[in-house]
Amino acid sequence: MALERFEEQDFLACCGSTKFAKEMVLASPFTSLEEAIAAARNIWFNKVDVNGWLEAFSSHPQIGQSASSAHTSHTAAQWSKGEQSTALATSTGSSLQELSDWNAQYRQKFGFIFIICASGRSTAEILAELKKRYQNRPIVEFEIAAQEQMKVTELRLGKLFSTKTKPASTGKQ
Amino acid sequence: MALERFEEQDFLACCGSTKFAKEMVLASPFTSLEEAIAAARNIWFNKVDVNGWLEAFSSHPQIGQSASSAHTSHTAAQWSKGEQSTALATSTGSSLQELSDWNAQYRQKFGFIFIICASGRSTAEILAELKKRYQNRPIVEFEIAAQEQMKVTELRLGKLFSTKTKPASTGKQ
Numbered sequence: 239m240a241l242e243r244f245e246e247q248d249f250l251a252c253c254g255s256t257k258f259a260k261e262m263v264l265a266s267p268f269t270s271l272e273e274a275i276a277a278a279r280n281i282w283f284n285k286v287d288v289n290g291w292l293e294a295f296s297s298h299p300q301i302g303q304s305a306s307s308a309h310t311s312h313t314a315a316q317w318s319k320g321e322q323s324t325a326l327a328t329s330t331g332s333s334l335q336e337l338s339d340w341n342a343q344y345r346q347k348f349g350f351i352f353i354i355c356a357s358g359r360s361t362a363e364i365l366a367e368l369k370k371r372y373q374n375r376p377i378v379e380f381e382i383a384a385q386e387q388m389k390v391t392e393l394r395l396g397k398l399f400s401t402k403t404k405p406a407s408t409g410k411q
Numbered sequence: 412m413a414l415e416r417f418e419e420q421d422f423l424a425c426c427g428s429t430k431f432a433k434e435m436v437l438a439s440p441f442t443s444l445e446e447a448i449a450a451a452r453n454i455w456f457n458k459v460d461v462n463g464w465l466e467a468f469s470s471h472p473q474i475g476q477s478a479s480s481a482h483t484s485h486t487a488a489q490w491s492k493g494e495q496s497t498a499l500a501t502s503t504g505s506s507l508q509e510l511s512d513w514n515a516q517y518r519q520k521f522g523f524i525f526i527i528c529a530s531g532r533s534t535a536e537i538l539a540e541l542k543k544r545y546q547n548r549p550i551v552e553f554e555i556a557a558q559e560q561m562k563v564t565e566l567r568l569g570k571l572f573s574t575k576t577k578p579a580s581t582g583k584q
Contacts, residue, residue: 287522287549288461349460376460377554384550 243267244398251313252394253387254297255290258282271399275392282388291384295350301364302329302337317394321357328360337361340368347372348379355389416440417571424486425567426560427470428463431455444572448565455561464557468523474537475502475510490567494530501533510534513541520545521552528562 244266249259261281268274286294299318302325329337344352352368359367371379417439422432434454441447459467472491475498502510517525525541532540544552 283550284548287520288465288553289522291550292461347460349462375457377456377464377557380461381550 247311248313248398251311251317252398253278253282253294253391254314255282255286255294257286257290258294261285271396274395274399278391278395279388282384282391288380291380291387292350294387295353295383298351298353300338300341300351301325301354301356301368302334302341302361314394317397321355321390321393324358325356325361325364328362330361333361333365337365337368340365340372344368344372348376348383350380350383353383353386353390355386355393357390357393420484421486421571424484424490425571426451426455426467426564427487428455428459428467430459430463431467434458444569447568447572451564451568452561455557455564461553464553464560465523467560468526468556471524471526473511473514473524474498474527474529474541475507475514475534487567490570494528494563494566497531498529498534498537501535503534506534506538510538510541513538513545517541517545521549521556523553523556526556526559526563528559528566530563530566 244263246259246263249262250256253259258278258281262274262278265277265281266274268277297314299315301322341352352371354364354367356364371382374382417436419432419436422435423429426432431451431454435447435451438450438454439447441450470487472488474495514525525544527537527540529537544555547555
């Protein structure tokens with residue numbers, strides 16, 4: 239299989255931590271998606287510090303909202319929309335309002351937005367999960383959010399590999 | 412025992428998180444130091460969010476240095492000096508330099524300064540602890556730092572109670 243070469247911007251669309259994106263570039267090229275995911279896990283959990291986690295969280299739109307207000311790339315915005323497609327298809331005006339209210343309450347308690355790997359999840363499931371996680375201690379919730387971010391990152395790395403295949407011979411060296 | 416009444420500024424000298432200080436005022440008056448410590452533990456671990464933890468960490472001087480550069484009160488600066496008296500008495504020029512170098516490396520990895528309850532600890536002990544903790548994952552180290560901050564807070568609440576006794580009858584209501 240051809241070596242995959244990506245830019246910092248590509249990895250930033252997978253996870254909004256600058257440190258993460260820079261370290262992924264340093265760790266690349268990757269011979270497979272599996273190798274990229276293993277590197278991503280190591281970087282995210284062992285090298286990115288807590289400020290980097292907060293930076294990545296802040297690059298997401300609030301769940302149930304569009305990405306327009308978050309500091310995010312066009313690619314990340316499109317992916318975010320796709321990940322929330324099940325939730326959007328199953329939502330009603332009142333469930334979206336309830337989600338928005340709980341999001342505000344969550345942010346008030348924890349100081350960052352509710353992060354969940356929304357792929358394939360209905361609005362009701364997301365809301366139930368938000369209410370459950372709201373009970374957690376801040377440090378416990380911080381680590382759960384980081385694990386959810388990692389799930390999102392893995393899905394997006396998969397999309398990156400499937401949509402932007404650049405053989406090493408034509409890529410920048 | 413008389414009820415102890417303290418101001419936000421008093422609690423801020425014990426722990427540099429604004430949220431912590433405000434919640435302590437709301438939870439007071441306390442009938443004993445034990446009651447104040449129980450309230451402080453609950454507030455610090457259950458109510459102060461991760462941004463508040465980072466705020467508290469940033470109010471400390473780097474270990475082995477004076478408090479002049481940190482955003483801290485005169486009281487906190489004096490207490491910090493007292494807490495580091497064993498370390499300072501046991502330090503040499505070269506050990507302080509090594510501590511400073513490791514502090515910089517620690518901060519580079521974790522994004523906040525090395526927090527340790529230095530009371531009664533020599534420079535050699537502090538340095539050994541720093542080197543050991545440097546190996547930790549960022550999220551693990553973040554929680555250890557918060558536990559060390561709580562030890563500092565408890566010691567300082569003790570000082571607050573022993574030096575600033577204000578009976579409720581003369582305090583502001």
